[in-house]
Amino acid sequence: MLTDLEMPLDARPEVLLPTGLEPDRQGSFTSTAFEADRYRRAARAISGQSLPAAVLDLDALEANARAMLQRAGHLPVRLCSKSIRCVEVLRRIQALSPRFKGLLCYSGREAAWLAAQGFDDLVVAYPTVDVADLDAVAAQLIHGKRIVLMVDDQAQLEAIAARGAALNVVFSLAIDLDCSTLHPSLYFGVRRSPINTPAAALDLARVIATRRSTLRLTGLMGYEGQIAGLQDAVPGQALKNHILRSLKQRSARELCKRRRTTVAALRAAGFPLEFVNGGGTGSLEITGTDPSVTELAAGSGLYAPGLFDHFHQFHHAPSLYFALQVTRKPTAGIVTCLGGGYIASGPAGVDRLPRPYLPDGMTLLKREGAGEVQTPVKLPPGIDIPIGAPLFFRHAKAGELAERFTNFLLLQGGKVVGRASTYRGDGQCFI
Numbered sequence: 001m002l003t004d005l006e007m008p009l010d011a012r013p014e015v016l017l018p019t020g021l022e023p024d025r026q027g028s029f030t031s032t033a034f035e036a037d038r039y040r041r042a043a044r045a046i047s048g049q050s051l052p053a054a055v056l057d058l059d060a061l062e063a064n065a066r067a068m069l070q071r072a073g074h075l076p077v078r079l080c081s082k083s084i085r086c087v088e089v090l091r092r093i094q095a096l097s098p099r100f101k102g103l104l105c106y107s108g109r110e111a112a113w114l115a116a117q118g119f120d121d122l123v124v125a126y127p128t129v130d131v132a133d134l135d136a137v138a139a140q141l142i143h144g145k146r147i148v149l150m151v152d153d154q155a156q157l158e159a160i161a162a163r164g165a166a167l168n169v170v171f172s173l174a175i176d177l178d179c180s181t182l183h184p185s186l187y188f189g190v191r192r193s194p195i196n197t198p199a200a201a202l203d204l205a206r207v208i209a210t211r212r213s214t215l216r217l218t219g220l221m222g223y224e225g226q227i228a229g230l231q232d233a234v235p236g237q238a239l240k241n242h243i244l245r246s247l248k249q250r251s252a253r254e255l256c257k258r259r260r261t262t263v264a265a266l267r268a269a270g271f272p273l274e275f276v277n278g279g280g281t282g283s284l285e286i287t288g289t290d291p292s293v294t295e296l297a298a299g300s301g302l303y304a305p306g307l308f309d310h311f312h313q314f315h316h317a318p319s320l321y322f323a324l325q326v327t328r329k330p331t332a333g334i335v336t337c338l339g340g341g342y343i344a345s346g347p348a349g350v351d352r353l354p355r356p357y358l359p360d361g362m363t364l365l366k367r368e369g370a371g372e373v374q375t376p377v378k379l380p381p382g383i384d385i386p387i388g389a390p391l392f393f394r395h396a397k398a399g400e401l402a403e404r405f406t407n408f409l410l411l412q413g414g415k416v417v418g419r420a421s422t423y424r425g426d427g428q429c430f431i
């Protein structure tokens with residue numbers, strides 16, 4: 001590893017540390033010194049690279065992938081492509097273990113595009129009735145690829161069957177089972193599928209069966225977003241964490257039963273489901289205990305973005321972050337970077353803002369946040385960052401950063417070892 005003295009002077013970030021940061025008697029550093037060291041290492045790793053840059057630490061990525069497999073018990077994990085959005089990363093993760101089996105895609109055209117690049121066993125997790133989407137999928141089905149479309153409404157069946165008839169193709173379908181739960185005065189879940197009972201799933205399955213020449217039911221998905229996507233160990237909100245955890249437990253009990261009875265009802269009625277998908281990064285342990293589930297879905301845990309920092313059952317190391325260049329110093333204690341307004345989707349709020357990452361202790365300004373062209377940050381006392389040096393941030397969500405950069409700088413052993421093109425770099429934009 002390079003020492004500070006070996007760094008080219010012009011690229012060397014000047015971090016003025018507060019006093020008292022020498023190694024203690026045991027030779028270990030105080031935490032602030034340790035953080036400053038982490039900043040120096042991160043800055044050194046990308047020295048000479050053009051900024052802004054998205055940086056993917058392959059060592060952390062692989063460690064997260066292995067940890068996710070462990071958390072998934074014996075079940076295979078279908079990678080959620082929306083949370084990755086980089087073909088090379090999908091390939092690298094799938095190459096780690098045959099238990100990373102198949103992809104959970106977010107659009108029909110995306111699944112078709114991935115199929116054309118050699119991927120197979122693709123499930124599109126969100127319904128589509130777009131003709132171009134269906135035609136792209138049909139073209140890959142004709143080539144022998146396995147792509148499954150998601151449905152939860154008869155109107156979707158009509159649209160898909162019409163394209164099937166026009167193209168002489170049989171589309172494989174999975175039913176999306178709603179996994180939200182209703183508690184006294186609280187709807188706990190997402191608004192997606194209206195199919196929330198075994199009877200409703202059976203009704204839809206029977207309609208599919210009447211369209212044998214164009215439709216075939218092959219699977220079921222039951223994603224419990226309120227368990228997989230909600231942090232339950234957020235510092236400073238002990239009571240809310242406690243309530244959330246008990247709500248999650250109650251919700252899991254009820255929806256696992258719903259998923260089990262739905263799967264049993266479909267099988268008993270002669271629908272031999274090839275797969276039952278459930279879960280997400282935040283629920284691998286819980287969903288894995290449902291015996292009706294044959295595979296788990298996950299993606300965010302690979303990059304471990306800001307909104308996955310505080311779950312009580314696991315912690316994954318941030319592997320994807322971005323570096324902005326300090327270009328101005330408006331006043332003492334504040335530096336301003338070029339770019340940075342990479343806000344995450346979802347209910348608008350501070351938790352959707354990028355997380356200042358390194359050096360530790362810097363904060364965004366309340367009145368400006370992360371801006372379209374400029375992001376000012378307040379530095380921790382005693383630390384100065386020179387113009388030209390990088391500051392590091394993390395996105396709140398996993399895959400969306402790939403929409404902002406054409407490639408990720410790949411780090412291994414603390415050094416840049418290459419670049420991986422993102423979907424954006426590949427000229428792709430699906431939704």
Ligand SMILES: Cc1ncc(COP(=O)(O)O)c(C=O)c1O
Pocket residue numbers: 080083104125223228229279280281282297298299300301398
């Ligand atoms: C259908 C479905 N499955 C699983 C997931 C979990 O994905 P991740 O692990 O990336 O959070 C999501 C996330 O929104 C989803 O929509």
